[in-house]
Amino acid sequence: MKKRVSIHDMARHLKVSSATVSLVLNGKGEKNHIRKELIESILNHAREVDYRPNLVAKSLRTGKSRIIGMLVEGISNPFFSSIASFVEHEAYQAGYKLFYSSTENDPDKARDLLRAFSERQVDAYIIAPTAGIEEDVRRLIENHQPVVVFDRELKAVSSASVMIDNYKGSFDATRHLLDQRFRNIALVTLESSQQQMEDRTRGYVDALGELKLEPSVFKIPYGAEEDHVDLINRFLLQHPELDAVYFATNYLALAGLESIRLLGLQIPNDLGVIAFDDNAFFNLTSPSITSIAQPVKEISSAIMQLLREQLSGELNREIPTRIILPTQLIVRDSSAQKKKKRSVATQ
């Protein structure tokens, strides 16, 4: 194994001091009035021996790592993986590497990963928080670490954050179903106290409330993804009066569509469908699926913008910035206007 060459090895070889080499390699040669030719020869030699700085040593010395740590719920969730992908791209341009990891909604794992990031001296944190890590995030902020929270509000922690307007998105979606003459609309959501899920539920309830309709909320326990289809099957069978279903998040929609297929129900005639979170495939199913799209790209840019402000230290205000982005209703065939017949029958 060729031993890694260090700055000292090169200094020795060139008969200069390691300080000189360090300065030159960091582009501070000019500024420190080092001879042009010396600069040249140091640069050349470094190239020759394929010098690779040891960034661990550098980090230890400078306290910086040029790494951003990102915590998401699950990287296999397309919403998070596409955000990660956009943010990574922008971070890369700004000279940062992005390291992401999944919490699987487990506060212990989340805490553990946060700790791992902190122990590795990441320069900033992007967090889709899971309930129960309020204290840990608060501590980061108190210690003046750059932090941006997204997707879910962390109640009782005041941080820079990028959210979408879950309430309005949900209200509009429900409203759209009502406009299309659906009247018995169920919401299938997660049994979880996540703020964004509560906002979506409120939006749904309020939209129904305007027409004095009763909500019908089905809460699915978090985890146990393999049971989702069964649970939804059972729910739909127990509620033949329903004429539309609104799925509050992407994987519930997936399970729900599977369930509807298994039960042999026709969309939208037997059951209208709308889903929170758009998906490339919603355009390809028959019928295509109406959805509430989150502005993934805008969310990513907003995250990086808030992060850059903090990293550059420009930001000194005590009130952290909060960016709230609108969702977009994408109307497709699964919410096509109900035929009169059944609509009347079920009233």
Add this chain to the structure above:
Amino acid sequence: MKKRVSIHDMARHLKVSSATVSLVLNGKGEKNHIRKELIESILNHAREVDYRPNLVAKSLRTGKSRIIGMLVEGISNPFFSSIASFVEHEAYQAGYKLFYSSTENDPDKARDLLRAFSERQVDAYIIAPTAGIEEDVRRLIENHQPVVVFDRELKAVSSASVMIDNYKGSFDATRHLLDQRFRNIALVTLESSQQQMEDRTRGYVDALGELKLEPSVFKIPYGAEEDHVDLINRFLLQHPELDAVYFATNYLALAGLESIRLLGLQIPNDLGVIAFDDNAFFNLTSPSITSIAQPVKEISSAIMQLLREQLSGELNREIPTRIILPTQLIVRDSSAQKKKKRSVATQ
């Protein structure tokens, strides 16, 4: 900002040496005959002040980081994100963190990331290689770094690797279409010299060859995803003789299905469809889509197994292990037997 407490701070406070603290904190107190009560009080104090070791310093000292670096093509590709997710889980159990990053199939970015990993002293590498980084990977292996390559062979570099049998998977898929009486089958693939794509093409060509049928391969330039649909549209319009299409990778299938929808073609009567890489949605489209599934979970386990062998240093053989996993053909409606009429008409 509460200053981070170091091992020295604690040593000073407890009036012992930092070495003692270090030993105790690393669980080597017993072994080094340190008094039970001293151990206790050190542990207690550490808890009290919420001591967080600086792993950067630790890494610098030990040369280890307990980090595995993983390079994938794009984390927003469900194939890679689900592998990442499984590997992360297993790595976590083994006490390693997984940091992943996307190459976007750009050799420069790949090299850059590999370098970033190496500069950060990662303990092992998992690489879905892009063409052009042979040298860099070879160098890692020469330097006795644990490396596992997956998804794509790196010609001319001998490394531990986990592959799937692309040739056979592709052969079987084509064979299946032939068995279903399709005769004019096009392959839509990427214009790329990636080994796995070539293997898939060979499988397709050979299966057709058995019936002395001519292949029809359409190669799409890499990148420019927004043009994929257009390109496929044009290809399909120029080849009305086709009765089936085989998409060589997941996002091509996505674009292809979109194109078929836009052209108003009926699957499978106008056009049979089969796709490499399964997807949760293939079950939900109408008709459902026949696919060749990669054993994602098995691939992930195999990767970690090979990595563990190398990390534990058990493995001294010169011939690196190569694991090849089978694919699975999942027959759905998009490849349902062709009706006689058109099949005859097009001959």
Add this chain to the structure above:
DNA sequence: ATGAAAGCGCTAACAC
């Protein structure tokens, strides 16, 4: 215009 030296926080060999 360049070098010497201190030190980032931690570990491990060796003293005592």
Add this chain to the structure above:
DNA sequence: GTGTTAGCGCTTTCAT
């Protein structure tokens, strides 16, 4: 049983 010490590779101030 516990402390001393010497670095890991790098940056940066200060001296020359």
